[in-house]
Amino acid sequence: MLKQQQNSKAGSLPDEAGHFGDFGGKFVAETLMQPLRELEEAYAACKADPEFQQILNADLQHYVGRPSPLYLAERLTQQVGGAAIYLKREDLNHTGAHKINNTVGQALVAARMGKKRIIAETGAGQHGVATATVAARLGLECVVYMGSEDIQRQSLNVYRMRLLGATVVSVESGSKTLKDAMNEAMRDWVANVDNTFYIIGTVAGPHPYPMMVRDFQIVIGEESRQQMLKQHGGLPDSVVACVGGGSNAIGMFHAFLEDQQVEIFGVEAGGDGVDTGRHAAPLCAGRPGVLHGNRTYLMQDDNGQIIETHSISAGLDYPGVGPEHSWLKESGRVGYVNITDDQAMAAFHQLTLTEGIMPALESSHAMAYGVELAASMSADQAVLICLSGRGDKDVHTVAALQGIEV
Amino acid sequence: MSGQRKRIAECFHRLQAEGKTALITFVTAGDPDLDTSEQLMYELVEAGADILELGVPFSDPMADGPVIQQANERALAHNVSLANVMELVARFRTQDQQTPVVLMGYLNPIERMGYEEFASAAQNAGVDGVLTVDMPVEESGNYRATLSKVGLDTVFLVAPTSGPDRSQMIADASSGFLYYVSVKGVTGGIKADFSQVRETVEGLKALGGAPVGVGFGISSPEDAAIVAAFSDAVVVGSAIIKQLESAPGQAGIRAAADLVGQLRTAMDAAVGV
Ligand SMILES: Cc1ncc(COP(=O)(O)O)c(C=O)c1O
Numbered sequence: 223m224l225k226q227q228q229n230s231k232a233g234s235l236p237d238e239a240g241h242f243g244d245f246g247g248k249f250v251a252e253t254l255m256q257p258l259r260e261l262e263e264a265y266a267a268c269k270a271d272p273e274f275q276q277i278l279n280a281d282l283q284h285y286v287g288r289p290s291p292l293y294l295a296e297r298l299t300q301q302v303g304g305a306a307i308y309l310k311r312e313d314l315n316h317t318g319a320h321k322i323n324n325t326v327g328q329a330l331v332a333a334r335m336g337k338k339r340i341i342a343e344t345g346a347g348q349h350g351v352a353t354a355t356v357a358a359r360l361g362l363e364c365v366v367y368m369g370s371e372d373i374q375r376q377s378l379n380v381y382r383m384r385l386l387g388a389t390v391v392s393v394e395s396g397s398k399t400l401k402d403a404m405n406e407a408m409r410d411w412v413a414n415v416d417n418t419f420y421i422i423g424t425v426a427g428p429h430p431y432p433m434m435v436r437d438f439q440i441v442i443g444e445e446s447r448q449q450m451l452k453q454h455g456g457l458p459d460s461v462v463a464c465v466g467g468g469s470n471a472i473g474m475f476h477a478f479l480e481d482q483q484v485e486i487f488g489v490e491a492g493g494d495g496v497d498t499g500r501h502a503a504p505l506c507a508g509r510p511g512v513l514h515g516n517r518t519y520l521m522q523d524d525n526g527q528i529i530e531t532h533s534i535s536a537g538l539d540y541p542g543v544g545p546e547h548s549w550l551k552e553s554g555r556v557g558y559v560n561i562t563d564d565q566a567m568a569a570f571h572q573l574t575l576t577e578g579i580m581p582a583l584e585s586s587h588a589m590a591y592g593v594e595l596a597a598s599m600s601a602d603q604a605v606l607i608c609l610s611g612r613g614d615k616d617v618h619t620v621a622a623l624q625g626i627e628v
Numbered sequence: 629m630s631g632q633r634k635r636i637a638e639c640f641h642r643l644q645a646e647g648k649t650a651l652i653t654f655v656t657a658g659d660p661d662l663d664t665s666e667q668l669m670y671e672l673v674e675a676g677a678d679i680l681e682l683g684v685p686f687s688d689p690m691a692d693g694p695v696i697q698q699a700n701e702r703a704l705a706h707n708v709s710l711a712n713v714m715e716l717v718a719r720f721r722t723q724d725q726q727t728p729v730v731l732m733g734y735l736n737p738i739e740r741m742g743y744e745e746f747a748s749a750a751q752n753a754g755v756d757g758v759l760t761v762d763m764p765v766e767e768s769g770n771y772r773a774t775l776s777k778v779g780l781d782t783v784f785l786v787a788p789t790s791g792p793d794r795s796q797m798i799a800d801a802s803s804g805f806l807y808y809v810s811v812k813g814v815t816g817g818i819k820a821d822f823s824q825v826r827e828t829v830e831g832l833k834a835l836g837g838a839p840v841g842v843g844f845g846i847s848s849p850e851d852a853a854i855v856a857a858f859s860d861a862v863v864v865g866s867a868i869i870k871q872l873e874s875a876p877g878q879a880g881i882r883a884a885a886d887l888v889g890q891l892r893t894a895m896d897a898a899v900g901v
Pocket of ligand 1: 319320321345346347348349423424425464465466467468469470471536537538582584585610611612
């Protein structure tokens with residue numbers, strides 16, 4: 223009952239044309255307009271089909287391993303000495319992050335549409351791995367675009383994708399990171415639109431992607447809400463998630479948007495610090511514009527050129543953000559903050575040492591802010607943090623920072 | 629502004645009277661620098677270009693293949709901006725008041741400047757039309773109203789995927805000309821299937837909109853001749869830029885102009901003028 227209500231609220235935006243207030247929409251070359259229309263129709267049919275939902279739920283349960291646990295981090299809570307810290311364990315999903323919730327869903331849509339070839343962009347490689355995984359399972363050809371800079375930073379995930387039978391294409395244009403990988407995936411899609419399904423990895427891109435990816439990630443918050451009620455005996459006082467493109471965050475936030483007593487925070491990558499200009503925090507320090515098919519907050523210069531971003535975590539190193547987050551910022555419902563590389567690293571080590579849980583560097587941003595928040599709160603309060611992924615993929619980066627070669 | 633010359637319409641009228649098909653050339657403004665672009669604009673006209681399309685450099689040219697991507701990167705290496713491109717057009721206009729100039733680019737630089745400011749700056753500079761690749765008709769209400777108020781033409785793309793309903797809507801929204809993207813893909817990619825293109829273009833011409841130009845899949849004088857026989861305009865971009873970058877300085881400009889001369893000759897022969 224409860225679930226249904228939330229779904230209908232979640233469904234009220236975007237409007238028909240994919241707008242969240244001034245944000246979102248469909249800003250693509252004409253060649254993609256009709257394919258996007260077809261995708262909208264196919265997705266609407268899937269969404270309305272109980273059989274599709276049944277298959278999806280079964281996959282989430284038996285293949286992904288849902289529901290993912292809600293974990294009360296007692297030692298960390300004690301160490302911090304404030305609110306109880308609950309972690310939503312998306313790191314325990316198959317392939318190690320929340321990304322698989324979305325790829326399982328989109329792959330089912332692709333199969334329904336009869337597409338034989340899957341393409342994706344990836345930054346940290348988690349979405350690439352999650353896409354290669356579902357493509358392997360369905361026997362579909364898979365091509366993943368990845369910036370050459372990210373290929374260096376995330377070599378383990380590159381190899382995982384190759385083991386899964388995917389072709390990883392190194393993108394050398396522009397800043398050689400996630401945004402350029404997305405450009406290249408779009409170019410591929412334009413050229414191969416008849417047989418190819420583009421699985422976008424976050425709540426960005428043209429309509430219907432921000433809506434569709436959100437719908438596939440909403441499970442994070444819905445489970446968390448029920449788990450909090452059951453395990454904690456009430457709703458959390460604050461909810462925290464990291465924001466790259468914003469898919470784990472939107473998935474976590476949606477179930478709590480109507481609970482006005484719950485404070486919600488999205489944590490962007492502050493890099494070297496927002497005042498240095500070397501960061502990836504468009505909601506904190508960017509301006510609205512149009513990129514990758516939607517209107518949203520962007521990191522851009524005075525001439526409207528997209529500027530290079532910096533974050534220690536490849537998965538947050540993106541100059542845009544999903545349009546629904548831009549809308550949630552303007553509406554004031556969600557507070558957007560940022561955490562620097564150094565703060566995220568400290569949180570990585572803290573969680574690893576106190577709880578034996580190694581978070582992804584992306585998730586470490588949420589941890590850092592969540593812990594800071596908990597410290598300022600009282601013992602009868604609770605903070606819910608989305609632990610979006612595990613840190614195995616980042617061990618090389620962490621070691622290199624410590625001057626160690628592994 | 630009222631009373632502004634409609635250079636694009638004038639151009640198509642004149643060519644129609646002469647029995648010619650328009651040759652539209654595309655180069656990226658500021659590639660490799662703005663002085664080269666200015667000289668190139670005169671040379672392209674001299675070699676037979678009827679309408680000049682100027683690419684506005686953008687950091688993320690999603691609809692472009694490697695040739696135009698790199699042209700964008702060369703221009704951005706010294707920060708060529710939308711404002712610079714309009715200064716370039718203003719300089720060109722001191723020498724040439726006849727040849728239409730169309731800006732082609734992506735939406736974000738225009739959003740950053742603001743539609744109103746962009747429209748008046750473009751109009752003052754002597755720009756005639758604007759083609760914004762990632763602005764579909766559905767999102768374009770405000771944009772079209774603002775640009776057409778100052779007399780700027782708004783060119784839109786039609787694609788092989790558009791289908792009859794969208795094609796009609798796009799034809800209704802386009803002014804100056806209607807641009808048929810002859811391949812599914814990015815600029816400078818695969819060659820178009822010209823018999824297919826012919827059929828589609830004939831359909832588009834029957835929609836009662838602006839003249840129909842064809843581009844994206846045309847690189848050689850032979851291609852241009854085939855398409856000139858059934859379209860109102862032929863657009864060539866990547867092939868010209870390839871010539872421009874084939875040699876440094878004046879030699880590159882010469883090579884680009886030579887190709888345009890060959891395109892002109894082949895197109896005129898194909899329509900029997
Ligand atoms: C573990 C993890 N968390 C978060 C992100 C950021 O993506 P999003 O903001 O879409 O959740 C990524 C992206 O790669 C990731 O791998």
